[in-house]
Amino acid sequence: METATAIPAVRKAPRPRADALRNRERIVTAAREMFVELGPDVPLDDIARRAGVGNATVYRNFPDRDALVREVVCSVLDRTVQAGQLALAESGDAFGALERFVHVAADERISALCPMVASTFDQHHPDLEAARERAEQIIEQVMNRAKEAGQLRPDVGVGDLMIAVAQLSRPPAGTACLSADRFVHRHLQLFLDGLRAPARSALPGTAVTMEDLRQAQ
Numbered sequence: 001m002e003t004a005t006a007i008p009a010v011r012k013a014p015r016p017r018a019d020a021l022r023n024r025e026r027i028v029t030a031a032r033e034m035f036v037e038l039g040p041d042v043p044l045d046d047i048a049r050r051a052g053v054g055n056a057t058v059y060r061n062f063p064d065r066d067a068l069v070r071e072v073v074c075s076v077l078d079r080t081v082q083a084g085q086l087a088l089a090e091s092g093d094a095f096g097a098l099e100r101f102v103h104v105a106a107d108e109r110i111s112a113l114c115p116m117v118a119s120t121f122d123q124h125h126p127d128l129e130a131a132r133e134r135a136e137q138i139i140e141q142v143m144n145r146a147k148e149a150g151q152l153r154p155d156v157g158v159g160d161l162m163i164a165v166a167q168l169s170r171p172p173a174g175t176a177c178l179s180a181d182r183f184v185h186r187h188l189q190l191f192l193d194g195l196r197a198p199a200r201s202a203l204p205g206t207a208v209t210m211e212d213l214r215q216a217q
Contacts, residue, residue: 024061026051032072036109040069070128076108077131083108084138094149099192101142102161106169106184136210153199159208164191 030051034042044065048058062068083104091097139158146152168187 023051023053023057027053027058027061027068028071028075031068032076032109035069035072040065044068070125074127074131077135080105080108081131081134081138084135084142087142088138088145093151094146095151095196098142098146098152098195099189101139102165102188102192103185105165106188109169147197151197152195153197155199155203155207156195157207157209157212159210159213161195162210162213163208 027047031042031047034047034050044058045055047068048055051058058068062071084101087097087100087104091100136158139161143152143156143158143161147154165188168191169184
């Protein structure tokens with residue numbers, strides 16, 4: 001009589017506990033706020049205190065500063081993608097969707113956080129590249145819809161939009177960027193009005209792409 005070979009049970013990886021996920025979210029939120037206020041060199045101990053967790057919890061989730069900065073930037077990019085998706089889904093007016101997206105992107109403080117990518121850690125980390133690609137795709141979708149509707153001038157590219165949002169929304173992190181908030185949406189709206197078709201003037205050069213921006217770094 002043959003003896004049946006026992007098949008080892010497949011063990012599923014344990015899912016993170018709800019409290020562990022909440023702690024991670026609190027750390028990322030606190031880090032985002034403090035990076036904007038003080039720059040990327042803020043002590044991790046200070047981030048832990050604002051998040052209401054112990055130092056060990058921070059290091060258990062993020063082994064070093066680079067990992068935390070990368071998570072914050074990826075989180076902001078993903079929230080921006082969600083804003084773009086909502087703008088496309090909920091706004092029947094193509095240019096209105098673009099306006100909504102730009103103002104939400106400014107509130108996410110992209111201009112203060114994304115420059116950290118170039119100076120703090122590996123720009124080619126797969127998580128960062130994936131988040132950046134998702135963001136670029138949704139921005140292109142929002143802009144293309146407005147162009148197809150004849151509402152957005154055809155001689156602007158994704159890079160043009162991102163440069164303007166970065167320059168008009170806030171100064172770099174840690175340089176009193178929060179005090180400029182009252183001017184942000186006013187100046188962004190002035191810029192958006194200049195994007196409307198038909199264009200009143202010809203722009204010098206060609207539309208700027210995200211690849212153009214990467215090559216210029």
